[in-house]
Every structure is written in C-alpha cells, then in structure tokens.
Amino acid sequence: MYKIVACALAAALLPAAASATAYTIDWTSGVYNPDPLVRTTPGAYTDTYAFTLGQTGDFSGSLTTQRLRVDGTIVSDLDFSSVFLTKTAGDPFAQINFDVPMPGSDALEVVNLASTVLTAGSYLLTVNYNVDPASAINGASYGGNINLGAAVAASPTPEPATWAMLVVGFAAIGGSLRARRRSLVAA
Numbered sequence: 001m002y003k004i005v006a007c008a009l010a011a012a013l014l015p016a017a018a019s020a021t022a023y024t025i026d027w028t029s030g031v032y033n034p035d036p037l038v039r040t041t042p043g044a045y046t047d048t049y050a051f052t053l054g055q056t057g058d059f060s061g062s063l064t065t066q067r068l069r070v071d072g073t074i075v076s077d078l079d080f081s082s083v084f085l086t087k088t089a090g091d092p093f094a095q096i097n098f099d100v101p102m103p104g105s106d107a108l109e110v111v112n113l114a115s116t117v118l119t120a121g122s123y124l125l126t127v128n129y130n131v132d133p134a135s136a137i138n139g140a141s142y143g144g145n146i147n148l149g150a151a152v153a154a155s156p157t158p159e160p161a162t163w164a165m166l167v168v169g170f171a172a173i174g175g176s177l178r179a180r181r182r183s184l185v186a187a
C-alpha cells in the first residue's frame with residue numbers, strides 16, 4: 001500500500017512526455033499551410049513536418065500563434081519553445097534552429113522560417129510548444145505557411161574566364177583560316 005502511494009506521487013511529479021504528431025508534406029514546390037490540431041489538454045507538444053525534395057529548392061515561411069480573446073482577456077494561446085529543421089536522408093546537413101521570439105509570451109509569437117536553399121533529400125521541420133492550463137480551456141493552435149520554391153536557375157551569362165577562352169578560340173580559328181588562305185595562294 002505504501003509502495004503504491006509512493007509510485008503514484010512519483011508519477012504525478014514527473015513531467016508528462018511531449019505528445020508527438022507527425023505530418024507529411026507531399027509536395028516538391030508551392031505553399032503548404034500547416035493545419036495542426038487544436039490542443040485542449042495542457043502540456044508539451046511536438047509536431048513534425050516531413051518532406052522530400054527531388055532537387056534543390058528554396059525553403060521559407062513563418063509560423064504564428066493563433067490566439068482567442070474573450071472580453072479583453074486572452075483565453076487561448078500556446079508558446080513555441082523551439083523550431084528547427086533537420087535532414088533525415090541525403091547529403092550532410094547542419095541543423096537550422098529558427099529564432100523563437102518572446103518564448104512563453106502571451107503576445108503574438110511569430111517564428112520566421114528564414115529563407116534557406118536546400119539540396120535534394122528528406123527533411124524534418126520540428127515544432128515544439130507548450131499549452132498551459134489556462135490556454136487549454138478553449139483550445140490553442142498555430143498557423144502559418146511553409147514555402148518551397150524552385151532553385152534559382154544558374155545565370156546564362158558567361159563568366160569572364162569563359163569570354164577569354166572564347167576570344168582566344170576565335171583568334172585561333174581566324175589565324176588558321178588566314179594561314180590556309182596563304183598556303184592556297186602559294187600553291
């Protein structure tokens with residue numbers, strides 16, 4: 001009996017494990033609007049967004065907390081704790097940690113997913129956040145957009161070194177034609 005009470009106390013003191021929800025973005029380019037679940041239970045949450053790029057693309061976007069205000073009082077809010085991008089398959093990739101301004105604030109939290117060029121491979125955007133008991137009464141969520149654009153095409157303008165090679169090439173062709181003409185005249 002004593003043991004059971006001790007175990008129950010320990011369980012109550014331990015922080016609950018974060019609830020994890022995985023989303024898969026099925027696109028190679030365009031805009032994806034995350035539609036995460038509205039949380040009505042207080043606690044820590046982890047949402048992951050998996051996507052695969054067949055070619056190099058430009059990644060960007062933003063995530064914003066959605067707040068509900070009743071009679072001037074915010075009754076629904078969540079708090080981002082960390083947002084980062086990792087690669088699960090492909091070339092080596094250094095994790096990108098996006099800045100989370102005003103963590104834990106009741107103010108509107110906006111996480112800017114700074115524009116980044118990503119090479120082909122599989123990626124995972126992880127969004128960690130907390131919902132406190134007061135905010136959970138009416139449910140808390142966030143929204144935003146995740147963009148993937150085609151990589152900027154390589155410039156068709158030849159590099160200075162390429163121009164130099166072209167000039168040398170034309171000069172060589174001109175020289176050989178003149179030599180050929182001279183030899184024809186001599187013959």
Ligand SMILES: [Ca+2]
Nearest residue numbers: 078079105106
């Ligand atoms: Ca907040």
